[in-house]
Amino acid sequence: MENTHRKKVLVIGVIGADVHAVGNKILYHAFTEAGFDVVNLGVMVSQEEYIAAAIEANADAIVISSLYGQGELDCRGMREKCDEAGLKGIPLLVGGNIVIGKQSFEEVEKRFKAMGFDRAFPPGTPPETTIEALHELLDDKA
Amino acid sequence: MKPVLLIDFGSTYTKVTAVDVEAEKILGTAASYTTIETDINNGLRNALAQLEKACGKLIFSETYACSSAAGGLRMITSGLVPELTSEAARLASLGAGAKVIKVYSFQLTEDDLDEIRAIKPDIFLLVGGTDGGNTDCILHNARMLATMAPTFPIVIAGNRTAARECQRILQDCTVHICDNVMPKFGVLNIEPTQKQIREIFLKRIIQAKGLSHAAELLDDIMMPTPSAVLQAMTLLAQGCDGEAGIGDLIAVDVGGATTDVYSIADGMPRQMNTVYKGLPEPYAKRTVEGDIGMRYSIHGIVDAAGINAVAALSGLTADRVRELVDYLGTHTDVVPGDDPELEALDYALASLAIETAVSRHAGTIEETFTMMGQTFVQSGKNLTDVRQIIVTGGSLIHTKRTAQIAAHALFDPANPASLRPMRAEIRVDRTYIIAAMGLLSSHYPQAALRILKKELENNGYPEQTNSR
Numbered sequence: 249m250e251n252t253h254r255k256k257v258l259v260i261g262v263i264g265a266d267v268h269a270v271g272n273k274i275l276y277h278a279f280t281e282a283g284f285d286v287v288n289l290g291v292m293v294s295q296e297e298y299i300a301a302a303i304e305a306n307a308d309a310i311v312i313s314s315l316y317g318q319g320e321l322d323c324r325g326m327r328e329k330c331d332e333a334g335l336k337g338i339p340l341l342v343g344g345n346i347v348i349g350k351q352s353f354e355e356v357e358k359r360f361k362a363m364g365f366d367r368a369f370p371p372g373t374p375p376e377t378t379i380e381a382l383h384e385l386l387d388d389k390a
Numbered sequence: 391m392k393p394v395l396l397i398d399f400g401s402t403y404t405k406v407t408a409v410d411v412e413a414e415k416i417l418g419t420a421a422s423y424t425t426i427e428t429d430i431n432n433g434l435r436n437a438l439a440q441l442e443k444a445c446g447k448l449i450f451s452e453t454y455a456c457s458s459a460a461g462g463l464r465m466i467t468s469g470l471v472p473e474l475t476s477e478a479a480r481l482a483s484l485g486a487g488a489k490v491i492k493v494y495s496f497q498l499t500e501d502d503l504d505e506i507r508a509i510k511p512d513i514f515l516l517v518g519g520t521d522g523g524n525t526d527c528i529l530h531n532a533r534m535l536a537t538m539a540p541t542f543p544i545v546i547a548g549n550r551t552a553a554r555e556c557q558r559i560l561q562d563c564t565v566h567i568c569d570n571v572m573p574k575f576g577v578l579n580i581e582p583t584q585k586q587i588r589e590i591f592l593k594r595i596i597q598a599k600g601l602s603h604a605a606e607l608l609d610d611i612m613m614p615t616p617s618a619v620l621q622a623m624t625l626l627a628q629g630c631d632g633e634a635g636i637g638d639l640i641a642v643d644v645g646g647a648t649t650d651v652y653s654i655a656d657g658m659p660r661q662m663n664t665v666y667k668g669l670p671e672p673y674a675k676r677t678v679e680g681d682i683g684m685r686y687s688i689h690g691i692v693d694a695a696g697i698n699a700v701a702a703l704s705g706l707t708a709d710r711v712r713e714l715v716d717y718l719g720t721h722t723d724v725v726p727g728d729d730p731e732l733e734a735l736d737y738a739l740a741s742l743a744i745e746t747a748v749s750r751h752a753g754t755i756e757e758t759f760t761m762m763g764q765t766f767v768q769s770g771k772n773l774t775d776v777r778q779i780i781v782t783g784g785s786l787i788h789t790k791r792t793a794q795i796a797a798h799a800l801f802d803p804a805n806p807a808s809l810r811p812m813r814a815e816i817r818v819d820r821t822y823i824i825a826a827m828g829l830l831s832s833h834y835p836q837a838a839l840r841i842l843k844k845e846l847e848n849n850g851y852p853e854q855t856n857s858r
Contacts, residue, residue, distance in 0.1 A: 254522060265760045267665065285522065287575040292665050292760075292767060300471040301575050305523040316761040 327364025487614030519549030618828030657771025
């Protein structure tokens with residue numbers, strides 16, 4: 249098979265009405281540098297766009313950024329839509345300033361996991377942490 | 391003098407244009423009614439006889455032709471996600487001059503196969519998946535197609551990882567492999583596929599459509615007529631060595647059954663605070679509105695624009711519009727002539743046909759408010775800076791109100807989301823030479839461009855705005 253050394257494919261982008269472009273570009277470079285094949289959807293990405301791109305590119309994981317505090321609203325229903333679109337079990341990761349105000353991140357993480365996310369990262373997470381998590385989630389799989 | 395003959399085999403007319411490429415001028419044009427049933431060569435003979443009557447006997451050094459006869463180049467495409475690879479396949483086919491009968495997305499079903507069997511396309515375009523991406527869908531669709539033992543050629547232009555396996559699955563069919571129409575997410579690569587489609591058109595379609603006898607008279611280049619038009623419009627916009635173009639443009643051909651729109655412009659966002667969404671569209675883009683036409687598709691205009699809009703523009707009552715529209719829909723050869731009622735109606739219908747077709751072709755912009763302030767989201771092409779509109783079609787040629795009708799292609803303050811030109815000069819192709827010049831441009835680009843500019847400049851109107 250010509251496919252044995254296929255790079256893992258990530259779909260990334262900033263969800264919702266969020267135009268914070270800088271972190272997105274940093275993540276794109278960090279993930280590419282780390283050996284992933286990255287489909288970068290940029291800013292103001294809808295759930296449907298992540299899913300459409302993940303289907304065409306046969307993505308191994310979707311990494312969602314949100315920096316404007318509305319991430320919880322924007323991410324709601326994402327897992328269910330992935331299931332519906334045939335992306336059953338695709339790892340979903342989220343990070344940034346995903347909620348408003350001073351909340352304990354443990355609580356926030358719990359809520360995102362209940363929504364079907366595999367990982368949720370607090371503000372200020374370095375790309376290396378996310379890359380490590382991606383390896384944990386993806387490396388054992390064929 | 392070096393006369394060259396250009397032929398356009400249409401579905402109802404065969405049009406011939408004689409050009410002197412040395413003097414760079416048109417010697418004459420003629421048209422003759424034809425049907426494929428009555429043998430296309432009769433139409434050509436009649437048209438040539440007319441031409442000879444008008445310009446005397448000409449010895450042509452070269453002859454080129456394009457064709458949209460017998461339904462044109464009928465294609466079906468199948469892709470994966472509707473707005474991604476399926477859309478890329480549709481854009482590729484339209485740009486190659488095809489009539490896209492059906493676009494499938496995701497996995498083909500048995501019902502779809504029945505439909506494909508019934509449509510009997512000239513070419514099937516099979517795509518899906520970015521390179522290295524999804525292979526399941528295109529492989530499934532190849533297997534499904536194989537079960538129906540297709541007699542039509544299949545162009546495979548999907549995920550390159552799956553291309554050879556698709557070919558093996560379809561080994562009993564005529565198969566052509568091309569580069570992926572969407573190799574990476576959001577990147578269009580449609581030229582290789584378009585080139586392949588044109589080659590198949592040359593080899594197979596011409597024979598199948600009874601044009602092979604006529605083809606013996608020709609030197610070179612048979613292409614679908616819309617492809618010739620797109621080539622002419624690209625040349626007119628861009629120019630060539632030794633002759634400048636006129637810049638970004640839109641061309642609209644309002645026909646009896648369909649309305650074709652071409653735009654030659656990159657159309658990307660103009661401002662920093664605008665985010666582009668969706669597939670980037672080709673610089674030379676063609677769309678066809680199958681439901682918008684002056685006679686066969688007259689009801690489609692009314693459905694799209696609303697009976698009240700037709701009544702308001704024509705000054706007729708809604709009831710009278712309904713009556714006349716029903717009449718014209720079945721009496722497709724009726725032209726307004728001196729009848730003021732029909733003239734008013736055709737004015738309204740042509741205006742709304744242009745407005746509808748160009749609105750569907752142009753991109754849209756939406757204003758949203760984010761934490762960072764006002765932001766715009768654009769999808770499709772921004773054509774607001776285009777300053778040239780070229781129109782053709784009987785309803786625009788045989789009227790005194792060409793410029794007013796054409797102005798409906800422009801930006802409408804009542805519909806600011808539609809990114810149509812703010813203002814533009816209007817040019818009219820009165821003698822239907824655009825396709826002919828597209829053909830000529832393959833060998834004589836400078837002559838074709840100069841003739842086009844001359845003809846269109848002589849038939850132009852100063853800058854218009856949408857004044858409603």
